[in-house]
Amino acid sequence: MTASPSLPVFRFGSLEAACQQAATEWEAADATRRLFERDPTLFTSAGEEHWLAWLDAPENARPRLAAWQRHAQSLADDSYCDVVILGMGGSSLCPDVLAKTFAPSRGAPRLRVLDSTVPDSIRRLQSQIDLETTLFLVASKSGSTLEPEVLRRYFFDLARTALGPEAVGRHFAAITDPGSDLEATAQRDGYRFIAYGEPSIGGRFSALSAFGLLPAALMGLDIPAWIESACAMATACRDEPGAQTNPGVGLGIALGVAAKAGREKLTLVLPPEIAALGGWIEQLVAESTGKAGRGILPVEGESLEAPEAYAGDRLFLHYRIASSHTPETQRRLEALVADGHPLVEIEIESTADLPAEFYRLEIATAVAGSLLGVNPFDQPDVEDAKVAARECMTRFESGGTLASGEPTLGTAAFDLILPGPEVEPSPLGAAEILSRFFGNLGPGDYLGINAFVDPSTGTCDLLAELREAIRRARGVATTLGFGPRFLHSTGQLHKGGPASGAFLVIASDETRALPIPGLPYDFGVLKQAQAEGDFEVLCRRGRRALRVQLHPPMGESLERFVQLATSCLAAPQNGDPA
16 A cells, blocks of 8 residues: 655745745635646646646556556566657756666666767767667657657657668657647657657646556566555545645745745755656756746755855755765755744655655645746746747848857867857956956855756856856756756746846857758757847846857866866955946
């Protein structure tokens, strides 16, 4: 029998009265029942009732289980070694958690995820697989999302050349909604199988649908147990009338109350076993709540520091696994609580509890969205960056250039580009530009690094060093997102949420073309257009932004940029606007 889900422990100090009041109001409004009855007036009455099928996703997965297990068995029978998810956003982030958290069962293929248009990332994945023993699982709810489509084109052409036109279809499969363009493509090209999503489940709420459970089945995880775990959490969230004793609703009220009180930086403290969950939480919470000038910013990947390192804009969410919990972590958390920082702690037994946590966090996000007065199921500001990227590609096709202006400052290692219509070079040097940019960060702000580069170990280490230097010097929260993934995740909050973010948009020059079959531009051009588009929209929305264009070799140029930025942060800041 599945154990009852654990309840979060709330240590909210001065916010406890506000949480109790919000819980009382939620219960008086009979809001939990209304949520499960799909009442759109719980949100903004903007059609939310059409996007709530995720509430029943665990139960509705049961009849699909046999088909998923047949697909898994067929891959094992044919000795496939790898399943590569070609997806983006909600179609790939849950599989990414699976790939980084679980090893495949014996005889099952390894799960890999590719959700990047950066040429080095594509080449790196290509070098790690054998086409003859790889299944490419193209995951796209709409079936028309740009990134999965260009990746599908590239790998289908590669596999057809290597394996022959008769065999290539057996190395491809699809997850998509019925009637999509991807379904038609899969039928035309003889894909091994097509699995269907639920049209009334949005991508970021799809972890417990085919988009998350089928990849889990293919790598040999115990899907019947997963479904039971998620169903137990769903039952508890549906049937518990008390708001603060409901495992999902109570967490959502805590998130919403904290955000309304100015503690909207949801700082994640995750044990190593489930560290990858942070990226999934980022999209779920940021894209769901970050709109209409409001929002909750998940902060993942920061080290846990002493209380004086944090401003009064933080809420800490700590996941605890008893077998790996350390006294040092607990000591730091106790110090934060003693200093007045609110903390939510959730204890789980092991990684096998993740399905239940997916559901808990989905409920919590919906509840927080209700308290904030937003529609958690749309993403109105994501499309702007896509449009701007297409405009950049149109400029390239017509004139051979992507950028709309010239660099503000050019150096041997990198160029810097500031917002504005001016194309004249800046009279300031690189150090002065960076000092002014960082000096404009103040209390309540955050610094987002939007990096359109390959997330290799060396790159991640350098950008982590930069984040730490920014946090130490300016006392602000920092985030790191790799493009184009973050465009479908925190990108919504960057543009539609509070205007408290400042952004470094980093991209790199390409020295080798990586063509996209059938299209007039290559992956390098597409990646650069997406970086330009992100920067242009941030500027149009009045966000503080600085573009950094790295020259080859990228690793050395990034190191030089980080060294210069770190030295500027260590120097006294004058606070002048950039």
